[in-house]
Amino acid sequence: MRLRALLDTEALGLRLLGGEDELDRSVRGVMTTDLRDPSRYLSGGELVLSGLAWRRDDSDSEPFVRILANAGVAGLAAGEAELGAVPDDLVEACLRHRLPLFAVDETVAFATITEHVVRQVSGERAGDLAAVVDRHRRLMTSGPSGGGPDVVLDLLTSDLDLHAWVLSPTGRQIAGAGEPLPPQVGAELAGRHLAATRTGRPGPYQAEVDGTAYSLFPVRSTGRSTLPAPSRDVRETVLSDWLLAVAADAGDWPAARLDLLQGVTQLIAVERDRRDAARSVRRRLAQEVLELVQTGAAPAEIAARLRVAAPVLLPGLGTAPHWQVVVARVEWAAEGTHLSGGRVSQALLEEILVDPAVTGPDSADRIAVAHTEDEAIALVPLTALAPAGSDGTGAPGEPGAPEPRDTALHADALLSAVRAPLSAGLADDGRLTLGVSAAVHSAEGLRGALEEARHARRVAAARPGPVCAAGHHELASHVLLLPFVPDDVRRAFTARLLDPLRDYDRRHRADLIETLVAFLDCDGSWTRCAARLHLHVNTLRYRVGRIEQLTGRDLSRLEDKLDFFLALRMS
DSSP states (O other): OBTHHHHTOGGGOEEEEEOGGGTTOBOOEEEEOOOSOOGGGOOSSEEEEEOOTTOSSGGGHHHHHHHHHHHTOSEEEEESTTTSSOOHHHHHHHHHTTOOEEEEOTTSOHHHHHHHHHHHHHHHHHTTHHHHHHHHHHHHHTSGGGTOHHHHHHHHHHHHOOOEEEEOTTOOEEEESSSOOOHHHHHHHHHHHHHHHHTTOOSOEEEEETTEEEEEEEEOOOSOSSSOOTTSOGGGTTTTOEEEEESSOGGGOOHHHHHHHHHHHHHHHHHHHHHHHHTHHHHHHHHHHHHHHHTTOOHHHHHHHHHHHHHHHSTTOOSOOEEEEEEEEEEEOOSSOOOOOHHHHHHHHHHHTSOTTOOSTTTTTTOEEEEOSSOEEEEEEEOSOOOOSSOSOSOTTSTTSOOOOOOOOOHHHHHHTTHHHHHHHHTTTEEEEEEEOOOBSSGGGHHHHHHHHHHHHHHHHTSSSSEEEEEGGGGGSGGGTGGGSOHHHHHHHHHHHHHHHHHHHHHHOOOHHHHHHHHHHTTTOHHHHHHHHTOOHHHHHHHHHHHHHHHOOOTTSHHHHHHHHHHHHHO
8 A cells, every 4th residue: 555545544543744756656564653763673664653652852853764665654643642743853754755744643542554555455465465475475485595587587588577687776677577677777867866865765766768668676785795794884885785676557456466576576586696706716816916016015925815815716718817906995975984895896896897798797797896995996807919800810810810809898888888877876975986907917016906906996986977997008298287286376377377368258159169279189281171161261261360469478389288288287
């Protein structure tokens, strides 16, 4: 039954005090409590009845409501017999946590409400109870140990005609029944799910993409994984949890079907924990190598550890590969709270380093990621040679030999497919920055690669936007210097050169800034710049002359060109 149905029954004497937008929540049971912490007795979906005996002063309401919201209860009904009117602090706490709050008239017994809810819920479930039990049994016996989430999703399709997919927080398909979900749709659904999760509303969430309605069910950790527990700050789990996307609108589903889908998410959560357990060996290898590198261990000792890691990460390769180091950091603008970003950065980096075209929960077996308190560090093996349509015989350079190809990671490419969904999860108070080193060919180069990746990440951190990356190639240019220029120096330098042009553009719509950018990009070539801007060369000369007149600079001089170039990069 829905919460709003309670208001339609006058005999219950309920008055809504807050949460009108949440009245479509399903009620799966009822619980009466006056405990300060009833979480151990809550499983989600209950209507909680309380006489407020737990409340001693106005500071008690916030922790009590937070416990109920984290447990996923449907709503709270507060009796007026003990305190008279429901206290304002309880009303405000429920509004903050989007928990529907009802006042129970002192003339109505909690037993009356309990009997009504139980009768309604039991009646709705009775007709389909046998089918639900049978499906649960089949799902449990066909779960992760019997074929993984794909088998569970196949049952949903065959039994209920529901098409569903398990997606990572970046939208990559981990499992699915039938046709795969298009990558752009998966990314869009992941972004919608992350944005809805950040609001604190309980799932499932509704989304429509390309004319198709989807219901998005969070896949919560079962508590056996190394990831943070779901009762902690949502920012510590939002970027690492999976989701179940169902091609249907669950808004009008009966409680029995919602129960079934919640059971499916629990089975998928077990698969997630199994995947994390399988990664523990690779994580430990990365942690050991990282500790050796950071403590200045001898290259021979690091090389020995890499020889152990290589067969685990690239079975059958036979020789130690080249290595790249990737550093990622997730930071939150948390007021008064320290949120450790190391673990969530680790889970996120493991996902980012997977080829987006590869599906399945074990597609990251060749990635080893360690973490510190604030950052994650990936040790990525790279093969030196890759076949190029040959039989692989012959020495390098001879006919039939494998041809070298670029297997190295590139910073921009890593984030191109995941920037949009992750930005939704980071919202306006989080940032992900990532740095990528050059490939190194021996243990001696790992320490330098780690420092290189960390420097690149700091360059990325100086850029605007919630998701930024930088690669090793940028450390050899002026870009390395720009993040370390003090803000007041940046502002003064750019204002002196560019403000006169911006003011002129605002007054005359002259596009001087656009002209300057194009002129520098074309290396001062009049003909190429004029063609790019679709201008006559004389018009271009007039605009450049106006730029020089307003700024007192000469764009034929290298020094002045460089100043303009740096001002544009810092603005």
